[in-house]
Amino acid sequence: MDVYLPIANLSVNGLVIVGLGGLMGILSGMFGVGGGFLTTPLLIFYGIPPTVAAASAASQVTGASVSGVFAHTRRGGVDYLMGGVMVVGGVFGTLVGAVLFRLLQELGQIDTVINILYVIMLGAIGGMMGNEAVQSLRAMRSGRRLPARKRRHHPLVANLPWRWRFYRSGLYISPLAPLLLGFSTGILTMLLGVGGGFILVPAMLYILGMSASVVVGTSLFEILFVTMVSTMMHALTTKAVDIVLALLLLIGSVSGAQIGAQFAQKFRPEYLRLILAVIVILVALRLAIGLGYRPDEIFTVTPL
Template identity: 75%
Template structure:
């Protein structure tokens, strides 16, 4: 089923794009990540221009996040106050990212920057996730008792910040500056790479802010939802790289996939899920690194302006 993408200026297999959106939705429901960190590189592998892939993936992540937030909200798994602070920071970060995106685009380096940033981020995040998953699984495989789990506490730097607020759903009494700055960083990444930022946001919420695990996924999706909405509108008005046909196909699969992923998350062991995700992330990072070092099939191309 071939479908023509007007902004990308090429034809694609519509079923493949829908299935890719479904994979993104499953990841969204499982881990609280938007899934854009996998959608964008997979679209690039398929032949979609990196600028169009990043902008359209941000649009698709919005739909996946709506479905995930609704699912987690029903079981009271969203800290709306914490999410609101991170949304405010994310919107500021998205505007900063828009300026960087336009600057790199005018310099003709945006495609290379997107690919290099993906290799660095996916490689580092995938390695950390792999190490954590193996350490969690090792006691069970060796027949030993696992280490005693300590209560999570926020980072000492977070504790030193002024103007503390109470975040009752997360069980925290910390400065709102910490989640504000965290949301700002995620907003910049969302604008530049088309990612929801959840693959960075979820570990940061756990190990830096010290949030309760039962609200991390839902709160992450809540923040991703609003930041990707702002990112989509900014891309549409400035870079004009959003392909609505591509985003629509991705959304079709992701909304259904998010509900399915939420159901799996309630039954599967988190250690095995993290191990599977880490393996997938590292494979994609290696594939993108390979693409950066290999000469393209076509040295010269003609691009519509």
């Protein structure tokens, strides 16, 4: 079933794109991650231009985050004040990211920069996840327990001025810390088309010291609005959002999430984290190889 993507300016098999979205949904249901950080690389492997892949993936993440925010809102798992501060930082980060994206696009280096950033990011994430999973498996086999991490914000956060009380998170810290965190996520969202949850969640836990009960919901709240703004910025500035591609991905991800949730009940979390770490590292290696070898078509034409 061939489908024409008007912005990417090519025809693709619609079932394959839906299948990629389904794979991201399965990963979301199995591992508790949005899967957005793998969507863009897999689209690039399939032949979608990196600029279109990054911009369209951001819009798909927006749609996938809506149901998650509603679910966590019903159980009181969202710190709206903390999320609001991060959204403000994320909006400014998106504006800066849009300028960087357009500048790199005009220089003809945006595709290379996207690939390099993904290699670094996925390599680091995969390595950390793999190390944590291996330690957990060793502890499980030896019968000992790993020491529990204490919930405490980073010393640098404690030294920042103008403290506010974030009652839902149980924190009394400066709003500058979540503001800067949201700013960084906004830049990543604009450049790479990711939601940023894989960075936000650990940062909120181990840097801000937030309560685990509100971390995921607050992260999704920030991701929802920042990816929304990122999609609008891409549509207005880079004009790289392919709504047909985003819809096909969204159809697959909604269905795949239900399947992934069923799989998750049959495996231990330690094995799931190890499998995800291996997948992430393999994708990073494939991107790294793609940066080094000479392609069959040296020159390609991508939409501006």
